[in-house]
Amino acid sequence: MSKLKVVHYINQFFANIGGEEKADYPAEIRVGEVVGPGLALTQAFGDEAEIVATIVCGDSYFNENLDKAKADILAMGKEHQPDVFVAGPAFNAGRYGVACGTIADAVQEELGIPSVTAMYKENPGADMFKQKVYIVPTKNSAAGMRAAVKVLAPLALKLAKGEAIGSSAEDGYMPNGVRVNFFEQERGSKRAVKMLLKKLAGKEFETEYAMPDFDRVAPNPAVKDITKAKVALVTSGGIVPKGNPDHIESSSASRYGEYDITGVNDLTAETYETAHGGFDPVYCNEDSDRVLPVDVLRDLEKEGKIGSLHHLFYSTTGNGTAVASSKAFAAEFSKKLLADGVDAVILTST
């Protein structure tokens, strides 16, 4: 069984060429050579994998000749068709960390070869690339080499073999915003009590989930004259024609519906219902206007208080539906709304 092939990327310092004064060292590939930290990696790989080539590049050279350095290194890497590309560890060296992240990302994206790198959590390369490339957290100096290799080597092997990568806690990489389930040793309540005791004692603890960020959009300018505007209704309350013809799911919706309300002046228990499984549906099913106010908007339309009520409404189930899915639905039907000359949307939620 032949060994898996690894191409390793390091900087001038770890290649023993020199320090800062040699940071302009151009990229070069040393075929068949294992250099610097590559030795520790090789030992950790055992007979499963071997470094077939080491690419050495000065940190300044890389960062100041980004396009050329990238292109050269990609060409070098491509030639050897490694099963995995390993960069670093960069510890706290900023330019090195950014170079590692950049090149690992490029190899993955453009050559389709799995990559992994390692650096200290505060290395600027970490925040820049942890969502794109697996990054193993290390100590802030090369004194942490052994500990780093201990985690980096097994992860590299997994990637080389094409094995499924587990959660960040299991496989030792920096949490990258992709939540992966796994089984802990202890049940959640015990973990909670332990975490509280640490927090009460002022000791360091690690949260299992960091609070999320949500994006912001700039407010649109106000509608100049609502009495002339075409207003459309959109809802996350799952309002659908009775019988849910499009089978919109009761939770975690994979689709949205587009429904025609031409000639509909009122939603009734016979004609509309909710598909949403996250709230007591009884009141809504009696009268879906309680979630999608068609009746009132028709009145306002007749009275000339709005220009018109758009003949289509868009609906999905908010219950347990991923943000990314919701975003994708809206991006799609918003185009239609714009194309149909809609001026404003009333979005209702339950």
Added chain:
Amino acid sequence: MKLELGHIHISDIQIAPESKIENGVLYVSEEAVKEIVLEDEKLKSVALDVAKPGESVRITPVKDVIEPRVKVEGSGGVFPGVISKVDTVGGGKTYALKGMAVVTAGKIVGFQEGIIDMTGPGAEYTPFSKLNNLVMVIDPIDNIKQHEYEKAVRFAGFKVAAYIGELARGLTPDETFEYETYTIKEGLEKFPELPRVAYVQMLQSQGLLHDTYVYGVDAKRTLSTILNPTEVMDGAIVSGNCVSACDKNTTYHHLNNPVIQDLFEQHGKTLNFVCQIITNENVYLADKQRSSDWTAKMCKLLDLDGVVVSQEGFGNPDTDLIMNCKKIEAEGVKTVIITDEYAGRDGKSQSLADADPAADAVVTGGNANQVIILPKLDKVIGTMDYITKIAGASDETLRADGSLEVELQVITGATNETGFNKLSAR
């Protein structure tokens, strides 16, 4: 308040002419159970079945899971205000039948919830695959209202669990555990140096299939209040909710609340377990504000140092969770919150609908959107008719080979937020 909880281990359940417990085996008379269930004229029929760990059996749609218990000494009886008369429980002696549960199943018009697989990959995600389950599939009379049907099935479950618990009254427990909490003064005198900790339990209270009852009172009608943690061991809190199946607390979860157990384990050693605070999750914003204000107010009044907060549900209750956390922290009381996540099938979306930097200590029960393939099993107790309608399932659920493609969301108890399981995410 001190409770002695005796465990009686049940290793098997058999349907037999006479109901009794002998040598760790529960014998159940089908006649007797039917009589109890059909006392309620709203119910038409009940089918009894037994599901054992490891069997190729799927139970669906699951409503509630209940552990039979009986109060042998002390005031009150199990499920006070529901089955037993209203009386303060949590003291004296209670026996629990371990290793088994009563499971209620049946179709309720609307979204049918909960799958329990006794074997296969699905079994890894529910604690109930490890129990001997006495399953009651209950059918209502025709033309019944949803709310009435739900109530009838709910009560049937408690009645039967109480009936079976009663069979243990004269037995001797295999092991006994003692749980004791003290009054405020007693606690201060006994543990002057230990951090004062309470358990804040959030209760789902949002309507049909989303309700919880405390001493028989609908939780949506309650103001946040204090309990002795041993009261729930006698069934002071019972479930009326099962949607979505993965993160709703069954009555079994309430009786066996692991936060309470793990806090008791440290009580007197590393912390002073002062009390339990319960608070609801209502559908009005003003209620959310009021309940969280009250919870934070009590944490301060009780001079607590820290709390463990457990959520129930997801979506709009994320606001209750964050309000509780923020306000309690603002009173100088440290929090750890237990929740679960809806990060999408690819794990990339935001897991919660609301957030605040104060929530810096979070324990998670896992991402409920994770997809799992449940293989076809030999037997179904209940019905597969609604399998594509359960929260977490879809049109694509039923595959050609009979296996099910679903999210963990459909599995009863899979991402439970009292920290019952070992499932987590990073």
Added chain:
Amino acid sequence: MVHICTVTPISMTVGANRIVPAIAIPHPLGNPALDPAEEKDLRRHIVEKALAALETEVEDQTIFD
């Protein structure tokens, strides 16, 4: 766009800019305790608020109470 919803904190968290508070989660634009005519009035009142919000310039996220 204007967002009519009960749990306005979530609307704020996820970034809506014009928000109008609704009655309750299962019936944001209704109240089953009222008689149908009163309920429709209530619904109209909320929708009119929403229309007014659409006609209002805002610089930041705003809840139209």
